[in-house]
Every structure is written in structure tokens, then in C-alpha cells.
Amino acid sequence: MKPAPFEYVVVRSINEAIEALGRNGADSRIIAGGQSLMPSMNMRQTRPAYLVDINGITDLDYIHEISSGIAIGALTRHRAVERSEVIRSVCPILQEAVKHIAHFQIRNRGTIGGSLSLNAPGAEYGVIARLLEAEMVISSPDGKRVVPADQFFVGHFKVDLKNNEILTEIRFPSLPQGAGYSFLEVTRRHGHIPIISTAAMITLDGKDQIAEIRVILGNVSEHGVPYRVKAVDRLVGQKFNVDTIEGLAKEISDEVNPNEDADTEAAFVKQFSGMTGRRVSELASAEYRKEVAGTLSTRALKIAFKRTKGGII
Incomplete structure (x- = not known):
């Protein structure tokens, strides 16, 4: 058509x-x-x-290192993010996530601003934006305003952008010194929309106790926004223990409350029905998402912990 x-x-x-x-x-x-x-x-x-x-606005195509981390222009292509040496050194988890976006032909053309502004189910950038507490710079007739990631995502395909506003820059804080990180997702096939995605970050204090721990899940929130897991907060001040992490899986599964696909991916199918056959193959029940949320989160935490010790490069 x-x-x-x-x-x-x-x-x-x-x-x-x-x-x-x-x-x-x-x-x-x-x-x-x-x-x-x-x-x-x-x-x-x-x-x-x-x-x-807006492709002619070359001022929006950049990746700059700033005092707090990385500033990326909204018109920057996924492929540029994937290949950036600056991002690799300052914010490597962003590159780990972007490699999962579709296929390289899509990454050659798609933009970070477009992906974040769409807020599609399971989108990789949104999960990382929430994990790192990124900031969105939005331009309007009244000037600029800065919106934190946890307020920018409003619902399924909804973000805090008015009709006369445009997302112009995204600021990702750098990973804390010595932090371990991980990004994982489950798909039917590589390059397809994630059934569920997760990003984890751990930092340790001088006594090898957990100083900070975060887990963000994509495609599990009933509101259609990247979800920050609360169950992991109780681990702050404790030493990382594999048995404890394994036990955490059920807590996370019980905590999340995903909608059935009639309300999530099916909405995506309806919006982009030209790809209905592929989308339908990726539908999953709420029960399945709950189970995978726990398993994938604990797996990501184990990888993140190993990275605090210099493992898994």
C-alpha cells in the first residue's frame, strides 16, 4: 500500500x-x-x-563527551552509537544494547531520538535511559526544558512531548567507576522486537558490599514504560551471593505486572500491521513474561557482578 x-x-x-x-x-x-x-x-x-x-538539521547529529557522561544529538543514527569509541569508553552498556536493535540496515537509518520518542514496547534505548537516569533535552517555542527519563516515558507509544516540541538531545551519565553492567533480551529471532529486555548495574563499596544496584525491565509494565525493579533494593549493603540472587527471581516475577499481549504487542501489530506476521510470532502471555522477568534479571545481575571483578569483557 x-x-x-x-x-x-x-x-x-x-x-x-x-x-x-x-x-x-x-x-x-x-x-x-x-x-x-x-x-x-x-x-x-x-x-x-x-x-x-529534520534530516537537514545537521546540528542534531553528534556524540559528545561531557562532564557527566555522553550527550547525543537526537538525529544520531543507531550505527553511529554502535561504533562510537567515545561511548565505548564512557558508557559501554549503551553499545551493548544498541547492537540488539533490529538489523544493521535499520541501524544505518534509524535515529536515537526517533526511537525514544516512539516508546515502542521493549525498545532498547528506553531501558538504558532509565537504568542510567538519562535526561531528555526538549526544544519548544518557549526554549528548552530537561526531562528525566523516569518522567519522559508516559505510556504505550506516549512520551512527554507536546505537538510543538522536539527531542533534540539525550544525556546519558557515565557508568560509575568500577560498576558492573549487563543488557540482555529475549526474542524469537535476532533483530526482532524483544519479548522482554533487561539492564542491570551493580557498584560495590570497599568491603565488596553492594553500594548500588539497579535493574530495569522492558515490556513488562502495565503502563508501557521501562520498569525499575524494586525487589533488588534490599540487597544494598549486602555481599553479592549467588543463592540470594537465585531466590530473587521469584520476587521479581511476583512484582511485575505485565499486560496480556492484547494490550501490548497487539497494539504494536495494529499500529504497524504491514508487519503483522512477524509481530504475531513474537506475542507472549503475561505469565510467560513474569517468569522470564525473574530469570533474565538474575542472569543479568550475575554478569554485572562478574564485571565488577573484571570478568566478561
């Missing part, structure tokens, strides 16, 4: 983009990589009257 008629607007600056969005309101959509938007438009699930092409 072909998309419904629309007006195509090319902009060369952030201000031009904001103007175009403000002028056309809810009927306008931004296009950058177009890896999710174009299939949706081709199947007429999405019918914007105005398409604002």
Missing part, C-alpha cells in the same frame, strides 16, 4: 522544525530515519497531513 496524501516540509534548523510543528499541530509528524513511521504510513495506520523532515 501507499500512504495517504500529505504535505512534505523540509527544515534546516531546530527553529524551523518547531515552527512547522506549531503551524500544523497534531496533524504533523517528524520524520528522520522513518523506520517505524513509514511502514505505519504505508499501511495507512498513521495518516499525518504534514510530514516534517
